[in-house]
Amino acid sequence: MHEPTDLKFEPYRGPAGGWGSVHSLLRFGTGSQVPTVEAMRQLARQNKADGFMCVSCAWAKPKDPHAFEFCENGAKATFWELDQGRVGADFFARHPVSELLQWPDFDLERKGRLTEPLRYDRDSDRYVPIAWEEAFATIGRELRALDPAGVVFYASGRASLETSYMYALLARLYGNNNLPDSSNMCHESTSVGLPRSIGVPVGTVLLEDFEATDCILSFGQNVGTNAPRMLHQLQEASRRGVPILTFNPLRERGWERFINPQEPVPMATGTSTRISSGYHQVRAGGDLALVQGLCKALLEADDAAQRDGAARVLDVDFIAVHTRGFEDFAASLRATGWDEIERESGLSRADVEGAAAIYAAARSSILVYGMGLTQHRRGVDNVRMLCNLMLMRGNVGRPGAGICPVRGHSNVQGQRTVGISEKPELVPMDRLAELYRFEPPPSKGLDTIGTVEGVLDGSVRAFIGLGGNFVRAAPDTRQLEPAWKRLRLTVQVATKLNRSHLVCGEVALLLPCLGRLERDIQAGGDQTVTTEDSTACIHASFGTHEPASRALLSEPAIVAGIAEAALEPRPEVPWREWVADYGRVRDAIEATYPEQFRDFNRRMREPGGFPRPIAARERRWKTDSGKAEFMVPEVLCATGFEDAANLLRLITLRSNDQFNTTIYGYRDRFRGIEGTRRVVLVGERDIARLGLRAGQLVDLVGDDGDGVEREVGGLRVVPYDVPEGCIVGYYPECNPLISVAHHAIDSHVPAGKSVPVRIRAETRAPVPAGPAPV
Known part of the structure; x- marks a missing residue:
């Protein structure tokens, strides 16, 4: 198994959506093992009040949905779950784990749904069947023998609120707060930064705010790939004449033009809607400087207004009543030179001042951002600087205004709401103690970075994964995989096979679960689960599809099975009744x-x-001071490393044919790349300066300065419109280049949007663009 060899690199000229999206879905549907009639039935239910919440992104589900309330990637996620392919013991009888470790991610997952509980047999190098009762007994026996401090309970973003609550309680009853989750890999900078500035860990915007806003600003977020249904709100705003300003290193097609596939006339005529009215390509890590520039321009415009006797630019009443620290922040802005801002952001003063003037003219503004802001060494500062910008104009806590972090994974925000957190101070431990008659563990647990460090140094002995693909998604994967095999216990709850399942501990179990589209029948009848979207709204979700196998258990049933096997019985915790x-x-x-x-x-x-x-949202600030807090920035650059000759800032990102570590195919339509994921996108000036040529094979070499060799090779150079000094590669293939120590200060999010690397022309056999075989 290997990637296709038919390579194509052609600039994409079309809009987001439109016939390109339709053709992509038809191509995907006809090439997969999905029953057409059932797929259409499920798509009609997707993101509807009487249907299921999409298993892809976490964008909001509207009160009055469109006829087709799904996007291209959301439909692919539905097809992926409806796959008629099956993976059980017979599959592993034909393919030993050592062979499967050589397969690309796409080939592993496209084999279909897992159908029965399995344990890894080291002698035969294969997964073999195990009864559910025996699987739970094995897990319980191992957990009872281990020190709770060395056991990790990881959760991906897809687990429901019900499952997440049970899972978090299981961990705490067992004796730890080792509850890392996928938020640790993406938006934990939000969860740390927002509370310090405005007292809440989530955004303040509801869908109706998009109908009332006068301006939208976007930073580091690719709407066309990561949250395409949001294009409905953006399209409507654009048609109302709302200015939309985008700040992003790459020009992403979703922020440029869009054709709604549900509108017959634009589809027939090819007439697209302009999305961004202004597009600014900031350097990777340059957002701190950019936002300080926007704030400085506002301050200078306000100074001029006072001199001229004109209306104030700043919302001085809001600042006086609701905030603290503005004078110190203003002083830091006055002390920061425009030459520094231009150099670090990569934008001209005129462009920054022009954008600030548009923002200043709007009565209410929404600020949208994504992982392009959070996955930097100074990711928390990035988030807090965005808050500064909004507080200067009073754009928090009123209609049409607010902060809107776009979460990438369905219910990743919700699972934090109900207790999936390594930080005990974020969980009502007193209520848990009262309800369940136990003493919750008081110590902070392991997050994603702490888990990787613990696996590397041997202090972590067991890992239970509630979904996800942790080994593949984590940084420093070439160091992590060999250490992972030394774990005593690895348990993976999943719907499809992925690489993490093949890197086995001494005792390894693979437990298949129901998917969100599937009917969940328990002793009390058909069951419904709930999820939380990016706007902190809670939705019911229930499945109607026939389960892929009669042997599948629901996630709540699996959590309860582990709990009953590993913990002493407690009448206060009715696991069976909950299931x-x-x-x-x-x-x-x-x-x-x-x-x-x-x-x-x-x-x-x-x-x-x-x-x-x-x-x-109600202008109540749950900060220590009781007011929204301005932050005084310490630096202008978010990367955390110094520039040097030929040192580049690597941005890792997803393709159009991908969701997180799930690879749907080898076609990144919006970037014109087809047939491979082994590419590095480089600007024309850097190609010339570094003596490269289009199509050349190169290696990327990490330059973290810790003495560890990190490289990913066999990458083809693709000329692309990228700011000078920045290059782009795909996630997770480039994860081996990210040191476990290269993470956001305080939030510990891997800093995958500005990784220090160098390019080396290949002089030997290519290194696989991904983890080395184990």
Whole structure:
């Protein structure tokens, strides 16, 4: 198994959406093992009040949905789950694990759904069948023999609120707060930065705010690939004449032009809607300088207004009543020179001042951002600087305004809401103690970085993965994989095979679960689960598709099975009753979080979801000072390393044919790359300066300065419009270049949007663009 050899590099001229999206879906559907009639039935239910929440991104589900409330990647995720291919013991009888480790990610997952519980047999190098009862007994026996401090309970973003609550309780009853999750890899900088500035860990925007806003600013977020349904709100805003300003190193087609496939006339005529009215290609890591420039321009415009007797540019009443620290922040802006801002951001003063003038003219503005801001050494500072910009104009806590972090994974935000957190101070431990009659562990647990460090140094002995592909998604993968084999216990709960399942501990189990589209029948009848979207609204979701195998268990049933095998019985924790009726889990969630989940069971089916109360929406600031806090930045560059001759800033990102580590194919339509993922995108000036040529094979070599050799080879140089000094490669193939120590300060998010690397022309056999075979 290997990547296709038919390579094509042609600039994409079309818009986002349109016939390109339709053709991509038709191509994907006809090339996969998906029943057409059932696929159409499920797509009609996707993101509807009486259907299921998309298993792809976490964008909001509207109260009045479109006829087709799904995007290209959301439909691919649905097809992926409906795949008729099957992977059981017979598959592993034909393919030993050592062979499968040579397969690309795409080939592993496209073999289909896992159908039965399996354990790894080291003698035969194969997964073999194991009964559910024996699997749980094995896990329980191993967990009882281990020190809880060395056991990790990881959760990916797809687990429901019900499952996440049970899973977090399992970890704490077992004795630790080792609850890393996929938020640790992406938006933890948001969860740390926003509370320091505005007192809440999530955004303040609801869907209706897009209907009332006068300006939209976007930083480091690729809407066309990562949250395409958001294009509906952006298209409507653009048609109302709302200026949309985009700041991003690459020109992403979703922020440029869009044709809604549900509109017949544009589809017939090829007439697209302009999305961004202004597009600025900031350097990777240059957003700190850029936003300081925007703030400085506002301050200078306000100074001029006061001199001229004109209306103030700053919302001085809001600043006086609701904020603290503005004078110190203003002084730092006055002390920062425009030459520094231009150099670090890569933008001209005129462009920054022009963008600031547009923002200043709007009564209400929404600020959208993604991992292009959070995955830097100074990712938390990036988030706090965005808050500074919004606070200067009072754009938090009123209609049409607010901060909108776009979460990339369905329910990744929700699982944090109900207890998946390594930080005990974020969880109502007193309520848990009262409800379940135990002493919750007080110590901070392991996050993603702490887990990787613990595996490398041997202090982590067991890993239970509730979904996800941790080994592939984590940094320093070439160091991590050999160390992973030394774990005593690895347990993976999953729907499809991925690389993490093939890197086995001494005792390794693979437990298949129901997918979100599948009917979940328990002793109490058909069950419904719930999720939280990016706007902190809660939605019901229920499946109707026939399960891929009769041997599958639901995620709540698997969590309960592990808990009953590993923990002493507690009458206060009714695991079996919870599995029989998920409504009882929701009652428990409401009892634990009464303010957030009032009348949970009654309200969960509300069209559009019910919003959690977010204090900053009401201009209540849950900070130490009781006010929104301005931050005084220490630096202008977010990368965390010094520039040097021929040192480049690597940006890792996803393709159009991908969701997180799930690879749907080898066609990145919007970037015109087809047939491979082994590419590095380089600007024309850097190609000339470094003596490269288009199509040349090169290696990327990490330059973290810790003495560890990190490289990814066999990458073809593709000329692309990238800021000078920046290059681009695909995630997760480039993860071996990210040192575990190269992470955001305080939030520990791997800094995958500005990785220090050098380019070396190949003089030997290519190194695989991914983890080395184990």
